[in-house]
Amino acid sequence: MARLITIGAAQSGPIRRDENRATIVERLIQQMREAHRQGCDLIVYTEVALTAFFSHWWIDNEEELDSWFEREMPGPETQPLFDEAARLGIGFHLGYAELAFEEGRKRHFNSAILVGKDGVIIGKFRKMHLPGHYERRPNNPFQNLEKRYFEFGDGPLQTWRAFGGVVGMCICNDRRWTETYRLLALGGVELTLIGYNTPDHIPEYPQMDRLSNFHHQLCMQAGAYQNGTWVVAVGKAGVEEGVSQIGLTSIIAPSGEVVAQSKTLGDELVVHTCDLDETIAYKQLFDFAANRRIQHYGPIASQLAAISPP
Ligand code: CDV
Numbered sequence: 001m002a003r004l005i006t007i008g009a010a011q012s013g014p015i016r017r018d019e020n021r022a023t024i025v026e027r028l029i030q031q032m033r034e035a036h037r038q039g040c041d042l043i044v045y046t047e048v049a050l051t052a053f054f055s056h057w058w059i060d061n062e063e064e065l066d067s068w069f070e071r072e073m074p075g076p077e078t079q080p081l082f083d084e085a086a087r088l089g090i091g092f093h094l095g096y097a098e099l100a101f102e103e104g105r106k107r108h109f110n111s112a113i114l115v116g117k118d119g120v121i122i123g124k125f126r127k128m129h130l131p132g133h134y135e136r137r138p139n140n141p142f143q144n145l146e147k148r149y150f151e152f153g154d155g156p157l158q159t160w161r162a163f164g165g166v167v168g169m170c171i172c173n174d175r176r177w178t179e180t181y182r183l184l185a186l187g188g189v190e191l192t193l194i195g196y197n198t199p200d201h202i203p204e205y206p207q208m209d210r211l212s213n214f215h216h217q218l219c220m221q222a223g224a225y226q227n228g229t230w231v232v233a234v235g236k237a238g239v240e241e242g243v244s245q246i247g248l249t250s251i252i253a254p255s256g257e258v259v260a261q262s263k264t265l266g267d268e269l270v271v272h273t274c275d276l277d278e279t280i281a282y283k284q285l286f287d288f289a290a291n292r293r294i295q296h297y298g299p300i301a302s303q304l305a306a307i308s309p310p
Helices: 021-037 062-066 079-088 172-176 178-186 206-227 278-286 301-306
Strands: 004-011 042-044 091-102 105-115 121-126 159-162 165-171 191-196 230-235 238-240 243-245 250-252 258-261 268-275
Touching: 004 021, 004 230, 004 250, 021 042, 021 079, 021 268, 079 091, 091 191, 105 165, 105 191, 121 159, 121 165, 165 172, 165 178, 172 191, 172 206, 178 206, 191 206, 206 230, 206 250, 206 278, 250 268, 258 268
Parallel strands: 004 042, 042 091, 165 191, 191 230
Antiparallel strands: 004 268, 091 105, 105 121, 159 165, 230 250, 238 243, 250 258
């Protein structure tokens, strides 16, 4: 018996700095309708999907900075997306900048939610690995101020039973870290959802520019194979406010093979039917409980021992 889920990976082309939320939500709804026409159960949007990726420029005015964040989810501007999902009976994953009032203070996170076919939020994840810098770098062609504008996500890297399987989320730079996939896999993940905004140039390490597509694929294909999970990774592509970002929105099988991929740097829906049962052979092959040598992994062994696969 196969456990099939048809997924639409909704790559986003550039978003202008002056584009308003209503226009962008309408754009996302158009992609959602197309995904529904193509039989998708779930549409996956990118990281910070509701605005341009504002950490690429300097903002020193608090009110202006806060205007890039969502204070509620759904809020008045995003409610139509939830309504359309419920009307069509399609789930979605959405990355957004989250402003929360917690612990008696204002907090900012780079977050993603998973929403069921009934339009109700199933789970939320806050990005853990924030790239970039705190200070302005005037000599760089663009900024990467995620460390300044967001707090580190407080975790955990968790999974949810949804869409007939076990689903986990991580966000952009999280995909480059081995721990991300392994912790999700220890939670039984079968489908890992990722949104990203990845420039094709790192000002501090230009020697890596030619490898940006390769590194993007390398970490996700390895993560999929080593942990027996489908990976769906969705980018914001093309030149946005002067910053050129990679495309390569990808659906990766638990074998590590890329089974579907975007061909453009604009809005593009990449559709694939994933059999969650394809994860089983890879989970059995590695069989974490039988084969991980955590007692020999050194000082962290006791903490690792406390985490056991389901
Ligand atoms: N949004 C990101 O996290 N981007 C990083 C870039 C800046 C290296 C990434 O890992 O793709």
